[in-house]
Amino acid sequence: MARILVIDDEEPVRSIIRRSLEHQGHEVVEAEDGAEGTRIFEASPFDLVITDLIMPEKEGIETILDLREGYPDVRILVISGGLSFGGRAVDRKGPLQDAEALGADASLAKPFDVLELMETVERLLNRSE
Amino acid sequence: VITLPAEGDSTQRVLVVDNDPGVLEMVSSALASDGYRIDRLSRGDEVLNSVRETPPDLLLLDVSLPGGDGIEICRQLRDDPTTAHIPVLLMTAHRRREKRLDGISAGAQDFLLKPLDLPDLRIRVRNAAEKKRLYDESQEQLQTITELEKLRDSLVHMIVHDLKSPLTAVLGNLQLIDLFLSEDLDPNTKNAIEGCKAGAHKMDEMVSSILAVSKLESGTMELHLEFASLQGTAEDAIGLMGPRSGRVRLVRPPEEEEVHVSHDTGLIQRVIQNLLSNALDYTPKEETVVVEVSGGGERCRVVVADRGPGVPEESRELIFEKFGQVAGKGTGRKTSVGLGLAFCRLAVEAHGGRIGVESSEGGGSTFWFELPRSGADSSTPPGS
Numbered sequence: 001m002a003r004i005l006v007i008d009d010e011e012p013v014r015s016i017i018r019r020s021l022e023h024q025g026h027e028v029v030e031a032e033d034g035a036e037g038t039r040i041f042e043a044s045p046f047d048l049v050i051t052d053l054i055m056p057e058k059e060g061i062e063t064i065l066d067l068r069e070g071y072p073d074v075r076i077l078v079i080s081g082g083l084s085f086g087g088r089a090v091d092r093k094g095p096l097q098d099a100e101a102l103g104a105d106a107s108l109a110k111p112f113d114v115l116e117l118m119e120t121v122e123r124l125l126n127r128s129e
Numbered sequence: 130v131i132t133l134p135a136e137g138d139s140t141q142r143v144l145v146v147d148n149d150p151g152v153l154e155m156v157s158s159a160l161a162s163d164g165y166r167i168d169r170l171s172r173g174d175e176v177l178n179s180v181r182e183t184p185p186d187l188l189l190l191d192v193s194l195p196g197g198d199g200i201e202i203c204r205q206l207r208d209d210p211t212t213a214h215i216p217v218l219l220m221t222a223h224r225r226r227e228k229r230l231d232g233i234s235a236g237a238q239d240f241l242l243k244p245l246d247l248p249d250l251r252i253r254v255r256n257a258a259e260k261k262r263l264y265d266e267s268q269e270q271l272q273t274i275t276e277l278e279k280l281r282d283s284l285v286h287m288i289v290h291d292l293k294s295p296l297t298a299v300l301g302n303l304q305l306i307d308l309f310l311s312e313d314l315d316p317n318t319k320n321a322i323e324g325c326k327a328g329a330h331k332m333d334e335m336v337s338s339i340l341a342v343s344k345l346e347s348g349t350m351e352l353h354l355e356f357a358s359l360q361g362t363a364e365d366a367i368g369l370m371g372p373r374s375g376r377v378r379l380v381r382p383p384e385e386e387e388v389h390v391s392h393d394t395g396l397i398q399r400v401i402q403n404l405l406s407n408a409l410d411y412t413p414k415e416e417t418v419v420v421e422v423s424g425g426g427e428r429c430r431v432v433v434a435d436r437g438p439g440v441p442e443e444s445r446e447l448i449f450e451k452f453g454q455v456a457g458k459g460t461g462r463k464t465s466v467g468l469g470l471a472f473c474r475l476a477v478e479a480h481g482g483r484i485g486v487e488s489s490e491g492g493g494s495t496f497w498f499e500l501p502r503s504g505a506d507s508s509t510p511p512g513s
Contacts, residue, residue: 012294013294013297016297016301020301110297111300112301113300
């Protein structure tokens with residue numbers, strides 16, 4: 001079981017991620033934006049952070065940079081809207097790729113496949129354990 | 130007597146500058162009676178400030194002024210982008226040609242000789258004022274268009290970031306029902322859930338098509354070029370067609386020669402998928418769609434041949450335009466947003482390639498596209 005922080009300003013999206021990952025036996029905490037996410041993370045660190053990119057308070061890229069600086073070991077998964085067909089990003093120089101270049105470990109385009117989300121999370125969690 | 134039509138726009142302002150009070154009075158009252166609002170100045174050194182503070186629509190400027198030379202003032206107004214568009218009519222008693230040429234080359238629109246011929250002046254002022262009005266109007270329209278373009282861009286942004294999340298919610302929840310409740314569901318409910326999923330996936334495709342077309346049109350889609358096998362890309366595209374891929378036959382080039390060409394594999398794969406999806410929609414269920422990749426000569430070619438009703442000749446260009454769907458005949462036609470082929474055209478053209486269709490009515494359609502062998506940008510290192 002791992003502790004996972006989900007940062008997204010859309011409640012329905014957070015809810016899907018939470019229920020999918022709780023189903024896998026993980027502990028999931030939700031945050032509405034990058035600012036709240038960073039606060040919650042700093043109070044008690046997590047194994048994995050799943051973050052959106054476009055949010056009203058403190059965007060995803062900024063959040064990723066801050067987390068990477070303070071916690072080099074945390075695994076980061078980015079989930080965001082972007083140019084994708086059937087969950088496969090087409091615009092391969094888009095924001096998801098920028099996020100990976102800036103320190104995210106993996107990315108999924110919205111709408112994502114729940115099974116792919118579960119697989120990606122397990123892969124990231126098992127990587128350094 | 131020349132009768133001037135009352136075309137002077139009452140909202141247009143004319144600034145008259147002359148140190149002779151008699152000329153000022155005569156010109157001002159003539160132009161005021163034509164409906165212009167008149168401001169007056171008698172010194173050259175007051176002109177620039179006045180024009181910058183309250184820009185007139187037209188400037189009538191004497192060449193010889195106390196505190197400043199009219200031609201020099203004219204030049205300074207032209208050099209300042211905030212005043213360059215204001216037409217200047219110079220007035221002078223100089224009859225010498227050089228002086229007139231000086232004035233015109235300083236940017237004056239017209240040259241009026243003193244003593245002034247009032248009817249002549251009124252016509253010239255009217256023409257210059259009309260030109261200025263048309264200029265203002267076109268600037269306003271340009272601004273409206275620019276604002277509309279911004280609005281369109283933010284609309285596309287809205288579509289991407291605000292529709293993707295609810296789509297995630299719909300598809301995600303349907304998948305969670307599958308995962309958690311699948312065993313408790315009767316076949317009818319399962320079918321209904323599959324129907325919902327298919328609809329949401331279709332909606333996602335439409336959203337992505339709109340975004341892709343918008344990005345390709347505005348030139349903000351960067352190609353990710355790889356020197357890769359075109360058959361490989363076609364095979365990937367066929368593989369992604371799901372159960373329908375059983376009705377697709379891939380014809381390889383002779384001698385099993387792989388056609389390698391610089392292309393954005395993600396985009397071209399999507400192009401082939403769109404062509405295949407159309408071809409399968411129009412081909413009777415018991416027949417197959419043929420995909421052929423060939424690479425002889427300067428260009429590499431992909432052909433998708435269907436057994437559908439064919440595309441009427443007058444529609445063969447239109448179908449590659451946005452929303453250019455042709456009114457269909459028969460019942461096999463599906464509705465779509467009409468962006469699939471526009472996307473294909475834009476994506477192929479972004480590679481420096483060409484796309485088209487050959488068709489004989491009743492004999493099926495052959496959609497083809499070609500990519501230049503030299504690559505859209507051969508300077509990009511392979512696999513970057």
